[in-house]
Amino acid sequence: MNPVSEALCYPWQSRMWMRLWPPDRLGHALLFAGPRGIGKRAFATFTAHALLCASGSHDGPCQQCKSCHLTQTGTNPDLFIATPPETGKAIGIEQVRSLSEFMALKPHSCARKVAFVADADALSLNAANALLKILEEPPPDCYLVLVADRPQALPSTLRSRCARFTLGPPAHREALAWLKGQARLDEHSAEAALRFSGGAPLRAQALLAQGDFPGQINAFEEDLETLREEHADVVAVAARWKKAGAGLAVEWLQRRISTLIYERMIGPQATGKARTARLQERAQALDLKTLFRFSDVLSEAARLVGQPVDELLLLEDLLVHWIQLGRQRTI
Ligand SMILES: [Zn+2]
Incomplete structure (x- = not known):
């Protein structure tokens, strides 16, 4: 069994650690929840x-x-350690049965045993119910450690039997200082990645590791602008976006459309950028319902990215959809 992740207590988690340790106060099941990338x-x-x-030791x-x-x-x-067999697949009942057999035995060489369920929100309903049975009569000296991005996906009966630790992003200044300390980054790049990541430092670090992040965001914006033209090359834009990462491209477009919806409701915000102003102007001409519908299409696309789909085709469809929105003017 391999460790599923590096074991680290980041600076912004030290207070949580002080509250959590020692273990005798913890109960038998611990649920760690919070957004990705923290x-x-x-x-x-x-x-x-x-x-x-x-x-x-208190030091871990x-x-x-x-x-x-x-x-x-x-x-x-x-x-x-129980993990989904593949990205996007559920943790099935078989794994929980193995976990139950593991927990039924006395510790081998340590004072305690630990069952670690990464991506607990991927437990199938049957698997979650089987886990619940274990928690109804937890074996002594056994701990169950669950991690979930979306704890609400777990049955409430299972959640209620866990000591829950909700982790959030650190304060902006702390996240920025940590991020800049990881690599020689200029303030602008670190800020841009952190903002895009919703303040999640590890997610920002991963984005920056892919190259010039602010430059990539600029390129997406430029590409969206070219789609205004009569003979826009959708295939070329989709190919560039796939190369940059379909997940990142769809996420960027989702955020862009969310901002446009917000501005459609309260009025465009001045940015001083001509390109942004043109996009805002276009959004103002669109029906709000149309924008919301496109937002739903993007949510579905975000769900599909990473699964066995033709990402190039998916991106082409999104871009064609975006072009058609402007032509329909269904207001
Ligand atoms: Zn040790």
């Missing part, structure tokens, strides 16, 4: 490793004891 899984892993560590896993060594090498028999 280090939630790393923190949950840090907690799981600390539960297994022989030191019981000691990385020196036998338990820590086994955990680091992915061979700790007292750690069970």
